[in-house]
Amino acid sequence: MRVLLVEDEERLSATLSKGLKAEGFVVVSVGTGIEGLHEATENDFDVVVLDIMLPGHSGYEVLRRMRAQRVWTPVLMLTAKDGEYDEIDAFDLGADDYLTKPFSFRVLVARLRALVRRGAPERPVVLTVGSLSLDPTRHTVERDSTPIALTPREYGLLEFLMRNQDAVVTKTEILRNVWDAHYEGPDNVVEVYVGYLRRKIDVPFGTNTIETIRGVGYRLFC
Template identity: 70%
Template sequence: MKLLIVEDEARLRSTLSAGLRAEGGTVTEAADGVQGLRLASEQQFDVIVLDIMLPGLSGYEVLRRLRTREVWTPVLMLTAKDGDYDQTDAFELGADDYLTKPFSFIVLVARLRALMRRSATQRPALITAGDLTLDPIHRSVSRGQTPIALTPREYGLLEYLMRHKDVAVAKAELLHNVWDTHYDGPDNVVEVYVGYLRRKIDTPFGTNTIETVRGVGYRVVGGN
């Protein structure tokens, strides 16, 4: 699950990002409406979590411009307001769901997964590298017909690498996007988890999906 969180409250944004990464998500953050609009327009996400009250551009305006540009990524809007008028505005502009602060993180995750299931028919659901298949809707991985069980962190790491297939991804980028924006531990944790992944997705099948790019990081390779 690749998500964009557009939220100006730094603590809430960091908390949501950490929680969604722990659920296996790949998270990109934006602190204002201008940055959020740019990222949502230039990159492909499975779901966008969009606050209404934002500096630069409001969430309403970001959503309006996205739909005008025919960006149909599902959007879940967050707001401290709770009036019916606000919800009506959001839905009329093209929002797919709406949560009022404060909210339960468990409910947020359930809503996001529901949005992904509903939108599965609108975009390719599977990510592949050779016969390795990752399904972001069901958060499952398989090699051919063989299912592979991964932990949330392993899944998040593999999803990020597969979404950047054939591109060398730096360790710092993996730490920032798969672990946490503010992670300050040793970067060899990436090597450890790449090792875990290789033992599950490559070693039993005699394949070499994750390559080490010396001096840079790692790259997933595989035919379309």
């Protein structure tokens, strides 16, 4: 089993390399994000162990570029950072697992073996409605091959509508799935963001993708 280890702490890198080799892994070790990206995209590995705080490119950037280049090798992120938003960022970019330093070497090995058994995931399905497309992995939106820049909330709203194509969704459902299950603010915020979305995905292209169902909610259709 081939492992790419991207870690700039020399002592930790050497210790992990030695331990992983003793466990039967073939280890390629590099110390910068630039080297890690090159190895990950140019060579075949069964799994990548990727530190977040790296010189050159951060681990986040390496992961983002890997997925953008359609490299689906399982990635386990290593970091000294501790917080749920760091984990969310990693998983949103396409990480498969996450360990915070310090960690148990035995746990690392067990998780790597689990990832190898699972294998590389298939490329996530790109959502399409007519000429509109949303790529969940690259976090991009296009219409007629023209990129559309959306805020995180606009993106979340569009993704929810596209996953429920042709179905009428209520404001309550949108608030629960795009905002928060315990959101207590005014529900007209949905109307506001639907307006924002229309101005970006419809108006410039002369289309009308989001239908308002009066007294009920919204429907996205082709």
